[in-house]
Amino acid sequence: MLSLHSFFCARVPAFTEQIQLDIRVRERIVGAGLKAHPTHAMEPIYEGKAKRLFTTEDPNVLRMEYKDSATAFNGVKKEDFENKGRMNKAITLIIYKMLEGKGVKTHLVGDVDDINLLVKKVSIMPLEVIVRNVAAGSFSKRMGVKEGTAFTKPIVEFSYKDDALNDPFINDDYAREMGAATEEECAYIKRMALLINETLKEFFLKANLRLIDFKIEFGRLATDPKQIVLADEISPDTCRLWDVATGKKMDKDRFRQGLGEFMESYAEVLSRLQK
Ligand SMILES: Nc1ncnc2c1ncn2[C@@H]1O[C@H](COP(=O)(O)OP(=O)(O)OP(=O)(O)O)[C@@H](O)[C@H]1O
Numbered sequence: 001m002l003s004l005h006s007f008f009c010a011r012v013p014a015f016t017e018q019i020q021l022d023i024r025v026r027e028r029i030v031g032a033g034l035k036a037h038p039t040h041a042m043e044p045i046y047e048g049k050a051k052r053l054f055t056t057e058d059p060n061v062l063r064m065e066y067k068d069s070a071t072a073f074n075g076v077k078k079e080d081f082e083n084k085g086r087m088n089k090a091i092t093l094i095i096y097k098m099l100e101g102k103g104v105k106t107h108l109v110g111d112v113d114d115i116n117l118l119v120k121k122v123s124i125m126p127l128e129v130i131v132r133n134v135a136a137g138s139f140s141k142r143m144g145v146k147e148g149t150a151f152t153k154p155i156v157e158f159s160y161k162d163d164a165l166n167d168p169f170i171n172d173d174y175a176r177e178m179g180a181a182t183e184e185e186c187a188y189i190k191r192m193a194l195l196i197n198e199t200l201k202e203f204f205l206k207a208n209l210r211l212i213d214f215k216i217e218f219g220r221l222a223t224d225p226k227q228i229v230l231a232d233e234i235s236p237d238t239c240r241l242w243d244v245a246t247g248k249k250m251d252k253d254r255f256r257q258g259l260g261e262f263m264e265s266y267a268e269v270l271s272r273l274q275k
């Protein structure tokens with residue numbers, strides 16, 4: 001007769017794989033002599049389009065796994081690309097460490113392995129915060145402004161994070177009335193977004209990349225909901241980056257627009273940031 005465990009694992013192979021991954025992750029952390037933030041055998045709590053979240057033994061820390069899938073147009077276009085998760089995780093880690101070094105408070109706790117990071121558990125504010133330096137994407141479409149037109153000053157815009165509503169464009173009054181953020185919090189988030197923009201612009205420029213625009217998310221710390229920190233990822237999935245010399249797109253627009261050399265561009269971004 002099948003034991004309950006073998007019956008369950010036979011039915012759900014992903015479950016067995018997950019336990020094995022968790023054990024490997026733990027071995028790597030302990031083996032590397034890092035603070036053993038126990039990450040093994042915990043519950044998957046969320047699967048998004050690009051990442052999975054797992055609990056750890058610390059109720060205030062989550063493991064964030066970067067997947068290989070690419071999606072666009074709110075999940076309508078979808079494909080898997082080998083190493084995408086590994087590259088986005090590595091790029092996010094480099095950027096988050098750099099931002100922390102500049103005094104930006106983030107959810108980053110530490111590195112785990114090639115596709116996993118440990119992050120502080122937050123309650124994500126239902127706002128997508130977009131900063132634009134140059135017209136592109138939905139701005140160009142909505143406003144009829146030619147892609148590549150530089151703005152005199154950066155634009156900060158909010159959309160309401162709700163896939164069912166297609167993440168509609170909102171302002172701080174909407175954010176207040178939807179209970180997403182108070183006026184003071186919106187002002188703080190806008191200041192932080194502009195500071196992050198200046199820091200990122202300079203950082204990418206050193207890698208011969210022009211920061212056209214990007215999307216960030218903020219969350220309230222589980223341990224202290226009054227504290228708002230930068231969360232989620234910063235990668236070529238969430239930034240538009242153009243090569244300074246040639247103007248070549250080096251980000252997810254290559255996938256959205258079917259331009260080819262998608263992962264090659266991510267690899268090039270990572271290698272330039274590692275220099
Ligand atoms: N530190 C954190 N604590 C809790 N949740 C987080 C944290 N950082 C990011 N998240 C959330 O984890 C999820 C990451 O998954 P992913 O980016 O794949 O989601 P998604 O498909 O973009 O969907 P959506 O952002 O609409 O939920 C997102 O919902 C993101 O807001």
Ligand SMILES: [Mg+2]
Nearest residue numbers: 048049050232
């Ligand atoms: Mg996401």
